[in-house]
Amino acid sequence: MKAAYVCSDRGVPVFGTKGCSLHVQEITKAFEALGIHIRLVAAALGGKCPQELKTVETHHVKHTKTADRQQREQYDIQDNQKVIKELDQLGQLDFVYERYSLWSHAGMTFAKAHQIPSILEVNAPLVEEQKKYRELFDEQSAIKVTQQCFSAASLILTVSNEVADYVNTFPEARGKIQVLPNGVNIERFSQIHHELEPDHVNFTIGFVGTLKPWHGVERLLESFATLNHTYPTTRLLIVGDGPMRDELQSRIHQLKLEDVVEMTGPVAPSDIAQYFDQMDVGVAPYPDDIHFYFSPLKIYEYMAAGLPVVASNVGKISDLVNDHHHGLVYSAHDIGQLTEALSYLVEHPDIARSYGQSGRQCAIQHHSWQSRVKHVLDWSGITIR
Template structure:
């Protein structure tokens, strides 16, 4: 099967180290693993070709200028046509797979006009996100683009029920939306740690992700500050970069100059090594409505065999079953987060058991191979399904 993978989002460096980058790379690996012949059409690449993706032909799409220029519908049409010309120049495809972006309908309309199945992957309500956090000068144009992309798609794949609920409000998407959560490449993480139990108070608590307000790292730091006076050998390791980093580093220095480490951005290939230095993985999402994330970090923590503490909100609260494959805490409640972390610190057998259950569950149900299979099935199903 020949597949065109389209990502016209300039905020997604497909060969970079952001969570969205990992998502693209792992979907591409899963496609290659199925024997597909994949061509990647992307606006932003960044970095060299990651391991396992050498067979992919990469085409650089022109960067869409819409958000910078308050573009008109006509300008967006012209820019999408330039991207379409590149896709049309390639040999025919059996499937077009597009990661939804604010200003692109090129992949889905190309697929529809060619009579080829087109799957649109939607990771967030991008229009609302852009308006709330970055500013959106031309909302009407973004809505026109969304309607065209949604209408042309054979199927729309949402990463969480919350994203699906958002999509179902659009008449152009109604009835063709499927929920398929994210996954993990378990093979990248190697064997689990030995069952040697570290001494209580000699653990490393970890976070991996972009340092943005909606990831709740401030609450994690506040929780850690409550634990450190009673467990002075505890460590906190924060892996990732983002606009909140400077402020969070200032907050961390007020707590301790030695117990908290910021590793900065790391390549996806380095994530397993980072997680191997941790004992507990945290997803401290704050209270928000809706919480539409399907966090890669939860699946990566589980693949590494870490005990997990997550906020009980949205998809994280569904992935983690309290006291089975992790512990849940109330969102935006550092005191409750601290209590769950203390519990894992003081009960090493439970910590190990939770990590092993989490690992087993993702290995059996949440690899990227599982994700791809569920997505491919959507083009044959006339009604939405929840997976």
């Protein structure tokens, strides 16, 4: 069986280290593991192909370059024809899977024209995001492309109920939507063994993700400063990179925490497990002043790594962490509660360990990428030959 995965977003390098990049890689690997040979058609590569994807046929369809952002929007719309032409050259396909991007409809348009299943993955309300956080010059064309995608898709996957509600405002999408949260590569974390030590020795609080305001890392840093004052042997490990890196480093210096806070910078997915192995708890400190519609990859990874989770109570996180089973949930507006939750786990390492073990079993049983992809095939009516 042969299929195409289309990712036409300039900002999603399919071989990069960002969460969106990891998502593309893991979905591709999950399809391949089930015997479906993926042709990956991408606008941005972002580096060397990971070793585990070396057998995947990759087609780099470059977008037209320009520094003019307004002109770039029009070029991106025109470049759909490049992608369709590339798909035409792949031979017979059994289905097309496309990651929804602001200006791309190529995968869905191609699949509809060839009367094969067309699966659209929607991770965010991109038109609204673009207006709020970046620049959007041609909103009407963005909406038109979105409508074309939703109309051509035979199945639309959304990562959360909140995204599903947004997608459902488009008449073209109604009756096609299924909620498919993110998953985790269980095998990547299978060799991690946590040995929590007594007496609060070397207890490491961990964060993994892009350093952007809506991830709340600056709040975690403030909480850790208080925690470390009480438990001087605790440390904070921040794994990832992003636009807030310089600001966070400056704050670490102001708080005189250079000796107990480590920032790794970007880390390849294949190398990530070694950092989880250094952690005793994983934190998802999302603030309360954002429209939360995510399905946090980091929480699934913390669970798969056998880490207790401490997370703010935004979105459906409370349901996922299952308070007092896989970790602790605190009020997103209250940094003091975050500090209390971390202090509790420092003081009770046996309970922390039991949370981690419970979370790993849950991840194994319910949240693997392969189980996610099997749902996609079932919903699409696709039978593997």
